[in-house]
Amino acid sequence: MAKEFLKTHDKFFANRPLTAVGKYIGYNFKDLILSLYGSYWRHVRKLYVVELLNTKRIDSFRCTQEEEMLLAIHSVWEMSRQGEKLVNLTNLFSSFMQAVMWRILFDTKFFSHSHAKVGGNGLDGFARRVAAAEKAIQILHDIFLAGVETTSTTIEWAMSEILGNPGVAKKMQEEIESVVGRERTVCERDIGSLQYMQCVVKETLRLYPVLPLIFPHESTKDCTVGGYFIWAIGRDPSFGKILGIQATEIYGQK
Structure with missing residues (x-):
């Protein structure tokens, strides 16, 4: 059933309904997720x-991600050195992802007092090539929020499960020591060799999906799915005949 909706008849259900969220938060439907299906989308x-x-763009941010990861780890060590016994993982992961995404988008430190000028080496340079300023703001807004919230939430769920399952934590530690060793930290190129860690991540995503409910879709053309006939957004005037009434009898118009 899901395959028929999202693949076979994907084009018919790709549209989004007109909502207040899309208008006022999505910059008048400029948001990629909430915009209407068409040439703009x-x-x-x-x-x-x-x-x-693209692969080249993502690879160019690898050093930024690894540098901010080391800074986050160092902050935990520093808190421990100062006598802190508890670490707020929610704040830690959120701050870490905010720092990463801010540097990617604006090529400057997240907690820096310097102004993030357009035209640097980050994605702000890309913003100059977007025709409308409002569109650029929405795209950068989407990237920042999506990159921060989804990743930090997933990491937090993974850590909560790992802390509650010492056996899993031990297996992960053993795998890291055998693949990476103790002389350096884990980096992105090691992920392909960390098979058990990949299983932990996938299990976390299965148990705690960031978006358990997908955004609403709106049908734009009549079609049949799973043997059921679905008419375009319930606007078929002939359906009233089945109920023994005419569509114009209720609202005065079709």
Whole structure:
């Protein structure tokens, strides 16, 4: 059933309904997730795929991610040195991802007092190539929020499960020591060799999906799914005949 909705008839259900969220929070439906399916949506999606999420672009941020990770680990060590016995993981992971995403987008430190000028080496340079300023703001807004909230929440759930399952933590530690060793920290190129860690991440995503409910879809064309006939957004005037009434009898218009 899901395959028919999201693949076979994907084009018919790709549209989004008009909502207050899309209008007021999504910059009048400029948001990629909440925008209506059409030429604008295809254009913005192309910008994401070609300009933002290509392999070369993602690889260019690897050093930034690893540097901020080491700073986050060092902050835990510093708190421990000062006598702190408890660490707020929620704040730690959120601050870590905010720092990473801010540097990627604006090429400056998250807690820096310097102004993040447009035109640096980060994705702010990409913003100059977007035609409308409002569109650029929405794209950068989407990337920042999506990158921070989803990742930090997933890491927090993973840590809570690992802390509650010492056996899992021990297996992960043993795998890291055998693959990476104790002389350096884990980096992105090690992930392919850490099979058990990959299983832990996938199990976390299965148990605690960041978005358990997908955003609403709106049908734009009649089709049949799973043997059920679905008419476009319930606007088929002939359906009233089945109920023994005419559509115009209730609202005065079709």
